[in-house]
Amino acid sequence: MGNSTLRFSKSFSTYFSIALICLSFLTLKAQEQMDLRELDGLNCTANDVEVLSASLGSTTCPTCTPGETITEELFITIRHNTNSDRPALAILGDLTVVDMNGNSTTTVFARCSGPIIPKKNINDNIPVGNGGNGVQTISYGEITFECGSQFTLDNILLVWTVPSDPDCPIPASDPPPPSKCGAPGISLEITPPLSAVATAECSGSDANVDLTIVGGEAPYSYTWTSLDSGFTSSEEDPQNVPQGEILSVTVTDSDGCTTTTSITTPICFVCPTLTNETADFATCEDNQGQTLSVQTDIPDIDIEFFIFSSQQGDPYVGGGTQLGTAVTPSGGTATSSTGISGLTPGTYYSYAILDTDDPDLIDPDCKPFAEIVINIDEELSPTFDAVGPICEGDDLSALPTTSTNG
Structure with missing residues (x-):
């Protein structure tokens, strides 16, 4: 899901590079600053300076490759509401960075830069002789981060100077008066490179x-x-x-x-289903050769048939006798390559399973099976009560019609 943060307007971006050149002779180098929020007695109520937006990257359209470590310049756009000269502006706050994996770190941001140009002499970051709107962008130094991270500056305090004060950093010997600090507690999202x-x-x-x-x-x-x-x-x-x-x-x-x-994109695997297998059946010991079959909804994976002498909870564990070789389904049906043979009287359990050596079977947990119960009946050899020798030409109509063993 995409998300956006505060950023320069398009019209502002158009003049951004020109404005940086115009203001380069005026701009101080950003300096680390003591966190003045720690001072007692702060009562900041002035609105001489407002923070409008912030952005990382000195080009008009900064971009980066997610995951790479980069260093970009931080620009903060303010509005100066008076026509006084302000040699320095300290911006203090808690900088929270959330990386691509959702890991969050919070550090103190305390930097000073400037100067703040009188409102009448700056218009959308372009120096003018008069009639400005006080909107100015100031560099607050570089930040090194992982591309794809998101930034929020919370609990912001702005502290500025008057014309008679020195440049950065702003000293912390005394709490600034209410007329020289403001915007306590506001939050600002910093727009990173796209x-x-x-x-x-x-x-x-x-x-x-x-x-x-x-x-x-x-x-x-x-x-x-x-x-x-x-x-x-x-x-x-x-x-x-x-x-x-x-x-x-x-x-x-x-x-x-x-x-x-x-x-x-991945190749998505769907575990086949095995249905409509050969119905359970019974046959005589001397009447074998029946093939077994099962239907499948995935024709790309071969099917094997195994016969066990006992019922299996998981026929994939082995131990049975394979009926022929693995077969490829045709028209959605897999039929054993050979019929049953050599089974002595008793009950057998045949299972249709997937060929685990098939390269198309990429999910080791995919283990469907279908069960077929086969009953093999004993072959009968009838014997009759003794009637004496039977010779060629004898009348056989007198032989018994039933045998002693059925």
């Missing part, structure tokens, strides 16, 4: 894709393609996609910034 990462998983027999977007400016558009099958999609998370292929996606945010990523 990145995207895709995953693909099986849901039954379908392969589905999940795309995660970090950074940039929503809404996003998506262009999925596959060179293998010609598959295309404009959905964020396409479902039932081609399997075993490389799918590539280009993500475009509302500012026209783009990033790309790709994923190899």
Whole structure:
């Protein structure tokens, strides 16, 4: 699922590089700053300075590859509501970073930079002679992080100076007066470079894709393609996609910034079912040769037939006698390659199982089977009560019609 954070507007981004050049001669180098939130007696109620947004990356469309460690410059956009000169602005808060795996770390962010240009002399980060709106972007130094991480600055305190004060850092000898600090407790999401990462998983027999977007400016558009099958999609998370292929996606945010990523989709395995097996039957010891059969809904996996002298809870454990060789289903039906033979009188249990050596059987827990009960009856050899010798030409009509053993 994609998500967005605060970011420069498109019109602002257009002037961003020019503005940095224009302001470079004025901007201080960001410095580490004592966390002034620890001071007693703070009563910050002024609204001379407001924080509007923050972004990582000095280019108009910063992008990165998820998982790589990168270092980017942090720019914070403010609005100055007075026409006073402010040599320095300290921004203090708790910086929480959540990486791609959901691991969260929180550290103190305490940095000072500046100067803050009088409101009338800055307009959307462009120096002007008069009539400005006070919107200015200031660098607060570099941050090293893993691409794909998300950032939140909480419990923010802003502390600024007056024209007679020195540059950064702002000293902590005395609590700043209410007129020189403000915005206590606000929260700010920092927009990281635009990145995207895709995953693909099986849901039954379908392969589905999940795309995660970090950074940039929503809404996003998506262009999925596959060179293998010609598959295309404009959905964020396409479902039932081609399997075993490389799918590539280009993500475009509302500012026209783009990033790309790709994923190899899995081949989804569905465990076959074995049904409509040969019905249980009985036959005489001297009347064997019957073949056995079973139906399957997955024709790509071979079937084997085994015969046991006792009923099995798991016929895959071995110990039975294989009936012929493994057979490939035809038309959804697998028939044993040979018929039963050589079975002495008794009850037997035959099982149709999957050929565990078949390379298409990729799930070791897939073990369906079908059971067929076979009863072998004893062959009868009739004997008659003694009637004396029978010779050629004798009248046989006098022989008994039943035997003593049935």
